[in-house]
Amino acid sequence: MRFTLFGSDVGSAIRPLAGTAWSRMASIGRAYSCALPGQSQARARLAQPFEDRFFFAGEATHPFDFTTAHGAHDSGQRGADEAMAAFRNRHPLGRRGFNVTAGARSIR
Numbered sequence: 142m143r144f145t146l147f148g149s150d151v152g153s154a155i156r157p158l159a160g161t162a163w164s165r166m167a168s169i170g171r172a173y174s175c176a177l178p179g180q181s182q183a184r185a186r187l188a189q190p191f192e193d194r195f196f197f198a199g200e201a202t203h204p205f206d207f208t209t210a211h212g213a214h215d216s217g218q219r220g221a222d223e224a225m226a227a228f229r230n231r232h233p234l235g236r237r238g239f240n241v242t243a244g245a246r247s248i249r
């Protein structure tokens with residue numbers, strides 16, 4: 142006999158309603174990152190800007206909130222801050238030529 146929080150006969154009261162198969166959808170793929178055992182430090186390398194011109198965000202770049210929506214959000218703010226700081230260093234008085242794109246941010 143099975144005992145559950147809602148009683149052992151709870152299964153008889155449940156009917157299938159809807160299900161998803163997101164792991165088989167081409168537009169989603171594997172959905173979020175997974176570091177190999179012992180390789181979690183690679184996330185910090187993934188987050189490193191390239192030549193102070195390209196800036197990376199996304200859950201995979203977060204040091205501890207990876208695989209989460211809030212980790213993705215925070216990494217986006219971090220990447221934007223890095224891009225703005227690099228832009229200000231390059232153009233202390235401000236100038237046009239700042240690009241923000243989805244996925245990666247670049248400055249000219």
Ligand SMILES: Cc1cc2nc3c(=O)[nH]c(=O)nc-3n(C[C@H](O)[C@H](O)[C@H](O)COP(=O)(O)OP(=O)(O)OC[C@H]3O[C@@H](n4cnc5c(N)ncnc54)[C@H](O)[C@@H]3O)c2cc1C
Nearest residue numbers: 163171172173198199200201207208209210211213243244
């Ligand atoms: C089924 C499921 C349930 C989840 N549940 C939760 C939950 O309950 N709580 C939680 O915190 N997190 C949850 N997550 C995880 C969360 O959704 C992800 O961690 C988060 O969405 C990652 O955000 P991201 O911006 O890093 O990447 P993504 O959301 O994957 O965004 C990347 C974007 O880049 C686009 N892209 C890819 N390649 C290119 C290219 N070459 N050019 C242009 N665009 C490109 C993609 O189309 C996509 O829009 C869940 C994920 C899944 C799949």
